[in-house]
Amino acid sequence: MAVWEPPPGPAGGGQRSPASTVRVSPKDTPANVAATFSAMGARRLLVFGGVALIVGGMLFGDIFAVFVLHQNGDRTGEELLAAARAVMAQNAPGVNNAFGQIGNLLEDRGTKIDTHVHMTDVGYLALLLALIQPYVALSAARKKLLAKWLLIGGTLLPVGIFLIHYVGLAYSPFRVIGWASALADSAGALLIIALIGELWGLWNHFRSMRVGAVEAELPDDRSRERRTLLAGGTLLVLIGFLHGAWYAGAMLYQHEARETAILDTVLDGASANDLTAAGRSVTDYGALQTEKAVNIAAHSHIIEFGLLAILLSFVQPYVFLGAEWKRRWVNLLLAGSVILPVFVLLELKMGLVAGGIADLGGLMVIIALVAMLVGVLRYSGKLEAETGVPA
Amino acid sequence: MSAASKLLIFGGVALAGFGMLYGLHYALFVEHQALDSMGNSLATAFTSAAARHLPDAHAAIAAYGATKYDYVRQVDVHSHWIGLAMLMIVLGVAMDHVAFGRRLRFWIALNLLVGSVVFPLGVLLQSESHGASYASATAIVGVILVTVALAAVAAGFARGSV
Numbered sequence: 001m002a003v004w005e006p007p008p009g010p011a012g013g014g015q016r017s018p019a020s021t022v023r024v025s026p027k028d029t030p031a032n033v034a035a036t037f038s039a040m041g042a043r044r045l046l047v048f049g050g051v052a053l054i055v056g057g058m059l060f061g062d063i064f065a066v067f068v069l070h071q072n073g074d075r076t077g078e079e080l081l082a083a084a085r086a087v088m089a090q091n092a093p094g095v096n097n098a099f100g101q102i103g104n105l106l107e108d109r110g111t112k113i114d115t116h117v118h119m120t121d122v123g124y125l126a127l128l129l130a131l132i133q134p135y136v137a138l139s140a141a142r143k144k145l146l147a148k149w150l151l152i153g154g155t156l157l158p159v160g161i162f163l164i165h166y167v168g169l170a171y172s173p174f175r176v177i178g179w180a181s182a183l184a185d186s187a188g189a190l191l192i193i194a195l196i197g198e199l200w201g202l203w204n205h206f207r208s209m210r211v212g213a214v215e216a217e218l219p220d221d222r223s224r225e226r227r228t229l230l231a232g233g234t235l236l237v238l239i240g241f242l243h244g245a246w247y248a249g250a251m252l253y254q255h256e257a258r259e260t261a262i263l264d265t266v267l268d269g270a271s272a273n274d275l276t277a278a279g280r281s282v283t284d285y286g287a288l289q290t291e292k293a294v295n296i297a298a299h300s301h302i303i304e305f306g307l308l309a310i311l312l313s314f315v316q317p318y319v320f321l322g323a324e325w326k327r328r329w330v331n332l333l334l335a336g337s338v339i340l341p342v343f344v345l346l347e348l349k350m351g352l353v354a355g356g357i358a359d360l361g362g363l364m365v366i367i368a369l370v371a372m373l374v375g376v377l378r379y380s381g382k383l384e385a386e387t388g389v390p391a
Numbered sequence: 392m393s394a395a396s397k398l399l400i401f402g403g404v405a406l407a408g409f410g411m412l413y414g415l416h417y418a419l420f421v422e423h424q425a426l427d428s429m430g431n432s433l434a435t436a437f438t439s440a441a442a443r444h445l446p447d448a449h450a451a452i453a454a455y456g457a458t459k460y461d462y463v464r465q466v467d468v469h470s471h472w473i474g475l476a477m478l479m480i481v482l483g484v485a486m487d488h489v490a491f492g493r494r495l496r497f498w499i500a501l502n503l504l505v506g507s508v509v510f511p512l513g514v515l516l517q518s519e520s521h522g523a524s525y526a527s528a529t530a531i532v533g534v535i536l537v538t539v540a541l542a543a544v545a546a547g548f549a550r551g552s553v
Contacts (some may be wrong), residue, residue, distance in 0.1 A: 087440045095437040103430075128477070132485045180490070230485055231548035237478060238541040247535045248514075256463075260456035263433075267448045303474070310481050388503040 043133045044380065047315055049151035050126030051373045054308065055366055057119030057158070062362045064112050065355070072109045077286040080266070084278040087270035098151035108165050115162040119305065122154030122191070122237035127311040129198055136201030137208075148199040153190035160184025194281030225323075225330045226313040232334045239382055240341070245294050294348060298341040305337030305365065312372060318356055319375030320382055329371045336364030393493060395500035399483030402504040403476045410472030410511075417465055425462045429455055457521075464518040469513040475507035475537070482544060487549030499543045506536025 079101045086094030099176065136143055160183035167180040177185075260283045269277030312333070319326055339361030346354040392400075432455035439448040478522025481505070489496050516526035 083437050087437055090441050090443070092438045092441050095441055096434065099430075099434050099437070124477070128481060131481075162416060227488070227548060231545050234482070234541055234545035234548055238545060240537065241537060241541065246539075248530075252463075256456065256460060259459075260452050263436065263452045263455070264449055267436060267445070267452070271440050271443060271445055271448075304415055304446075307478065307481060313485070 041140060042136075042147040043130045045144065045147040045151065046126045046133070047132035047318065047376060049147070050123045050130060050311075051315075051369055051376070053123030053126060053151075053154055054120050055122060055123075055369050055373065056120075057116055058362055058366050058369070060112075060119060060158075061116040062359055064116060064248070065359055068112055069109070070352075070355075071267050072105055073286060073289065076105045076289075077282055079105065080285065081279055081282045084266055084270040084282060085275065086166070086277065087169070087267065088273050088278070091212070111161055111165045115158040118161060119154070119158040122150070122157065124304075124307060124311060126150060126154065131311070131314055132198075132202065135205045136198055137204035138201040142197070146194045146201075149190050149197075150194040153187045153194060156187035157184055157191065160187055171182070175228050187267075203317045221317045223316060223323075225316045225326045228327075228334070229309045229313035232330075232337075233306045233313065236306030236309060236334075236337055237303050237387070238306075240299055240301075240306060243295075243302070244299040247299060251295065255288060255292055258376070259285070260368075262288060269388075291348060294344050298345045301344065302337065302341040305333075305340070309334060309337065312369075315376065317370065318379045319372050320379035321371075321375040325371075326375070329368045329375075333368035333373075336366075336368065339364065393487055393496065395481045395489075395493070396486040398497065398500045398504060399479045399486060402500075402507075404482060405476075406504075406507060407473050407476035407477065410469055410476060413472065414469040417469060422466065425458055425465075428458045429462065432458065447540070460521065461518045464514050468518075469516045471511040471514070472507070475511070479503060479507060485548075486508030486544075490545055490550035491543070491547050492500040495543075499540050499547075502536045503540035503544075506533045506538075506540060506549075509533035510537060 039314050079098050083098035163180035169178045172178045266281040343354045343358035432451045436448045436451035513530025
């Protein structure tokens, strides 16, 4: 695996320098910045693929939030009420049937959330790996191969997860693993192999302190866009962290106690043949699940957007747009990153109106991401036009 | 690479590895049993109620609540250790943009590392002994350390050039 190619020394004899990473300083010319973004090298692939996966994952999340999430919650409530009715009728098979349906609905919802989460998270991972490429002491070809494996795995993994609910165990030779699970697991294995390869490259680098200058360090950009993204991103993470701490301290225990109390009242009402009381409790149960879900979603989304902003700050030198436009996209991204989690929380008070505004916040982040991706594509095109090297 | 960056990157990689190993152990030996137990408790509660055995039904709901209490915290520990580790790695790469002196940057990084280890550890202790005040205190100390470190990093980024 470790075919690391040391850069040629001054005499061309391949002498190893203990600190030969190419460092790009603020005074560096655009040409030197371009040297950090070689034509379809590992870093460029990871930046393109990472941003594309994040955009895809967010689009999927928006579609899921609009067309599946609430409908799924309503149907789960209906099935819980069906279970309560079966209790009233002293119909044990009816109870089991209702729980079977609830399990099915939870699988539907769970696999879609996992698709969204895994697609965006592999995107973050790709951007993170793009940052550390200078410290991965492997040949350029190997780094590119690892980047391809990571992106293929990162694309097939969410596809496999999404299909689990629909494919099930059809035509599967196994008792519990279906073909979609096999696809997801294989894609996960490919991701793991790519990550082990990256770790091996890092180990090579830090073990010997021989730095393979196959890829230069990221440009030491101190622009306003980068500072805004770094400071704004860290603030978003901090706000999300504090919200999570508040939720854990003030709400979590209360919610846990309420959940068991509500389930008790569902059973009491159904046993007393009081469908109205049981129905009211089922409604309370649904409201509690919504309360928990919006708090967790707000907490996780604001932190993820913070991380995304920090990661995107490193991509800014490759976004070939005017300074004013770059600032606009940065501001749009940060505004969307605040609007989505805040209005997800406000869904409890404002209902679907807040949900719609939250989806709009997600769309703002997606538009900003696509704009930055276009900027990176323009940058690549410009490099290729100047050097005559096709991508 | 500065000492603060190294501390965050290596600490982050180590914490992520530890968090993944913890998750693997949990998934292999605990999670499926916990999920089965929760599902069975709920089904038992409803079928007991259908048979008009209400004390059994309420006992099953209590068992469901106790198992879920542990399940939620164990999953949170796993995801928070890895999430904080990812944050440490990303901030490690960006640490040279924090406009404070090297010494202060190192202390900020150390705060973040210790807080990121201690906060989920406190949550884990909560599942080991339900309602123990030392467990909550440990988690709170971790939260304060991470909060202070993140606020300092944000201020350092906003300040501009080093």
